[in-house]
Amino acid sequence: MSCRMHSLATALAASLLLWPSVTAAAPHARQASNVGSSCKVIPGDTAWPGEQVWDRLNQTVGGRLIGTVPQAAVCHPGGYAGVKTNEAECAVLAKDWDMPKTFFLGKSTGKGGLSLWTYNLKPIDIISYTSTTYTGPAVRVGAGVTGAELLLRASEAGYSVVSGDCPTVGVAGGFSAGGGHGLLNGAYGMAADNVLEWEVVTADGRHLTASPSENADLYWALTGGGAGTYAVVLSMTARLHQDGPVGAATLSFNSTASPDNTSYVAAINAWWEFLPRLIDTGASPAFNFLAGSFLVYNTTAPGKTADEMATLFTPYLAQLDSLGVPYTFATYAAPSYIEHYNVTNGPLPYGPYQASELFNSRIIPRAITSDPEDLTAAMLKAMDLDPAADWQFGCMGLNVNATRIQHPDNAVVPYWRDAVAICLEFSLYDWTVPEATMLARRQDLAETIHPMIEAATPGSGAYLNEADPLVYPQGDAAKWQTAFYGTNYPRLREIKDSWDPEGIFYAFTAVGSEDWVEDAEGRLCKA
Secondary structure (H helix, E strand, C coil): CCHHHHHHHHHHHHHHHCCCCCCCCCCCCCCCCCCCCCECCCCCCCCCCCHHHHHHHHHHCCCCCCCCCCCCHHHCCCCECCECCCHHHHHHHHHHCCCCCCCCCCCCCCCCCCCCCCCCCCCEEEEEEECCCCEEEEEEEECCCEHHHHHHHHHHCCEECCCCCCCCCEHHHHHHHCCCCCCCHHHHCCCHHHEEEEEEECCCCCEEEEECCECHHHHHHHCCCCCCCCCEEEEEEEECEECCCEEEEEEEEECCCCCCHHHHHHHHHHHHHHHHHHHCCCCEEEEEEECCEEEEEEEEEECCCHHHHHHHHHHHHHHHHHHCCCCEEEEEEECCHHHHHHHHHCCCCCCCCCCCEEEEEEEEEHHHHHCCHHHHHHHHHHHHCCCCCCCEEEEEECCCCCCCCCCCCCCCCHHHHHEEEEEEEEEECCCCCCHHHHHHHHHHHHHHHHHHHHHHCCCCCCCCCCCCCCCCCCCCHHHHHHHHHHHHHHHHHHHHHHHCCCCCCCCCCCCCHHHEEECCCCCEEEC
């Protein structure tokens, strides 16, 4: 561990012990309040720490405390945290803010919360790792390392590594802790399946390692059971895989060129029926359903040649031929994984994905592939719901069954182990329409589209990192516990209570969050 990591661990130990009475990062003029002891304080409460308290905390973290100043500080009567009231600037701000708003799960935000910013923890160390469960090349990454940074460093050393579809996502945070799906899942398992150990600071200030042989319960929970609720992660160590050629394939067809709608629908059903055969080879196809068209825009298959990719798809192409559905099909092989990734998910470091979307996820169980008509019908109906919204389904096929990919026991929700795909129900955010229109579309997602997909995929759940809080509201604990954690939840809750008995760590829909509710002003209060 670097000296910087060690000093941060010491500082975190000090600051976390202050959490019960220190819950945000900027001084504020305190006002009288009747907040009871069952609530955490927010700026404006009489119990809110004064500047001297924040100064002392800042000393314990080596001067690294960042006092947050609201964007609307110029509008606060009497000023805020050293920012003077400015009516002219406030008027400009109010005008600028009369615009649509985006929606996200918000696990790393909260009014009055003390956030631990790990973005600058950037070490990436390639190491030889030996343990009872794995011996071979590995990489130790700081909590601030992004997927792009890790991919580039691993490639330089001759390796590939499981990271996310979006290269800007941090690999050692909610991505791996929540399971972690990406292009290499079919070949090497979920990102969590590749985690060898975690370096953490616990709620009581201890600096520990969590692995299958050391603090094994904490390792189990951190590895797939969600982030932000068991301990503070400083670094993660994960398996590396020898780099080499990667086979790829693309495919597309549409309803317009098909003989009739019946043939087009049959072609989609045939895809679901063919999917297990494809993913059982270790390939991971990325495919989209759009209004009137179907597209496999990327298939990732390490070690396969272009000819071998053509052979993999031959049975399905024969079905399209028999249905009379014209298609475009191509294969290629990239000389390395990083080159393949750049073609499909580049350019690095930012990638191609738009940040502003309405979306929600559903893990698609293997069982539906023997009778996919209901799922196909639900998707087609959803895409016809509102043509202006252009609802789509973006999916990644994968087989991460534990009998095929060996890994230490972890808390990845069991739905993944019996899945053929993860699908996002999504619509790009339209900044040109009224906010009310976007709110109505979000309601459509929560009240119409997702329930249809849910009904067509009984007994499954959702990916906790890709979920709309309107679909899974914090107040409906039974719903998000079942969808995000499944049968793992009781054990995860026991581990949460063991390592964080005072409830210091909190995140939206994280394990243990059902113990808290927000009051009208945004305070967290005991439920």
